[in-house]
Amino acid sequence: MESIILDTDIGLDVDDALALGMVLGARGDLQLRGVTVVHDDVRMRANLAAHVLATAGRTDVPVAMGVSEPLAEPLHHDDIQAQARVLPKDAAFVAIISREAPDFLYETCRQSPGQITVVAIGPLTNLAATLTRHPDFPGLIKQLDLMGGSAEKDTAEYNIKTDPEAADIVFRSGIPTRLVPLNVTKRCAMEDDSLARLHHDKRPLPALLDQLISFWGMAYHAPRPVLHDPLAVGLLTTPNLYKLEPMRIEVNLHADGPRGRTLCIPDANSPIRVCTAVDYAGFLQHFDSLILD
């Protein structure tokens, strides 16, 4: 059983909710110790995370609000109203705690040193804040699994370009890290058959995920979710499907180039392992087995 904290920018793309659904479906393998939310409207994101958890009957999982503003990049506002339409009026969202995400991340890892994996599927601002506030954090966390960056030339992926300085702090921290980059994740979309099965699955959590996909799809004219963030969860639940290679990552912090571009350089001594290939068919089957009936 692996203990995890999910650090997410749930609310913009729908893949964060699907990643959370996958974690909840993997109850036998993953113990979810908490959810932390990051970037922009963290109150709305926390409400969404708490609502997904409550729908799955998991009000025992604490939700902590994190940092809204990137370290140096100006804040751009994510339009997260589409998925927020699912939120019940006047809900109490009892799982939301008063502690800030960076302190929650630190304290939870300190209670179980060397045992907790943080799965980070949003901009890395919360983790950078944790490292800045608590310099002993790298010795307490087990590992970091994240979706972000790209190994393609001159590509600045959303999570990194939203806060390049935070990503740079995290990549230099020495924390053992596994990373699934955009060039790998963008080829993995939910299939029609899975979407149809989700649509007809009347259990509360699948029904909510179906509704989130529907509102998101209407708002962004998107035909189907791409499973960027669920692929970061799969690193723990089906590691044998991934090919990983040690690399160091240099984040472009300059205005040109473009800013937030990641250079992945093979380096046998790096604590970071970058995914270069996934068995997509195997992953889609695994994803369905956790989400669907």
Ligand SMILES: [Ca+2]
């Ligand atoms: Ca995300």
